[in-house]
Amino acid sequence: MKLYGGLLSPFVRKVAVVLEEKGLDWELVSISPNTPDPDFNAASPFGKIPALCDGDFSLADSSAIAIYLDAKYPSSPMLPVEPTARGKAMWFDEYADTILGASGLKIVFNRLVGPKLFKLPGNEELASQGEAELPRILDYLEGVAPAQGWLDGDFSLGDISVASMLTTMNYAGHGPNAAAYPRTAAWYDRVAARPSWTTVAAMEAPLAERLAALA
Structure with missing residues (x-):
């Protein structure tokens, strides 16, 4: 595959x-x-x-x-069968891709990907707009992040999608902030400790080192 x-x-x-x-x-x-x-x-x-x-x-x-x-491949399901749980998992996937990402990626593309990776001028106005939009979006996540466990009961696609977007945002300095968003940061750490995540993170490590050198 x-x-x-x-x-x-x-x-x-x-x-x-x-x-x-x-x-x-x-x-x-x-x-x-x-x-x-x-x-x-x-x-x-x-x-x-x-x-x-x-x-x-x-x-x-x-x-x-x-x-x-x-x-x-139904083993280790990423989408619950129960309708309300399945709906919530899909909601968090959508939240990550089109709400959190819509603002966070303005920062990533205009302050990191464009100027540092591709040597193209970034649009600082768009990056600042993304920053201004993030507090409301992250406040929501802090309000729903569980003290223990996962966003939707069992670990699901929703957890993966939100954590993945935060990981990319972290490269541009807008990842999980434990001081401002302690529940979100603790939940993120639980996701990042899963074997699946650590395996992918190891694959990503050379890229992370390259981006750190560009900072």
């Missing part, structure tokens, strides 16, 4: 952790604009990461991939 993308992406990391939680054999295939990959292009016709190739089947979009993996 091939996962296309890079682990700086919260969406690629999300799928990588799901694959590890399920104990599946997979490989990460880096994508570069200078080295087009026909299998990636077939899996993701609009060039978005991540994309997954599982035998003859291919699919793009992190949430769609996670749902597919949970249906095809």
Whole structure:
């Protein structure tokens, strides 16, 4: 099984952790604009990461991939069966991707990815806008983060998605802040201690070192 993308992406990391939680054999295939990959292009016709190739089947979009993996490989389920729990897991996945990410990635792209990785000018106005939006969004997460355990009872896709977005934001200095958001930070630490997460983090370590050197 091939996962296309890079682990700086919260969406690629999300799928990588799901694959590890399920104990599946997979490989990460880096994508570069200078080295087009026909299998990636077939899996993701609009060039978005991540994309997954599982035998003859291919699919793009992190949430769609996670749902597919949970249906095809039901061991260690990432989406609950019970309707309310399943709905909450999908809500946290959506919150991570389109609410937390919508603000946090303004900072990541305009202060880190653009100027430091690709030597392109960032839009400081957008980055500042993202910063201004974050307190309300993070206050919500602090209010729902449990004192123990996971966001949705059992560990689920929701935990992975939110923690993955916070990890990417942390590269730009906006990760879990224990002083301001102690419940969120404690929950995040529990996620980060899972074997699936530590395995992916080890794969990501060279990138983390490179980004630290650019800071």
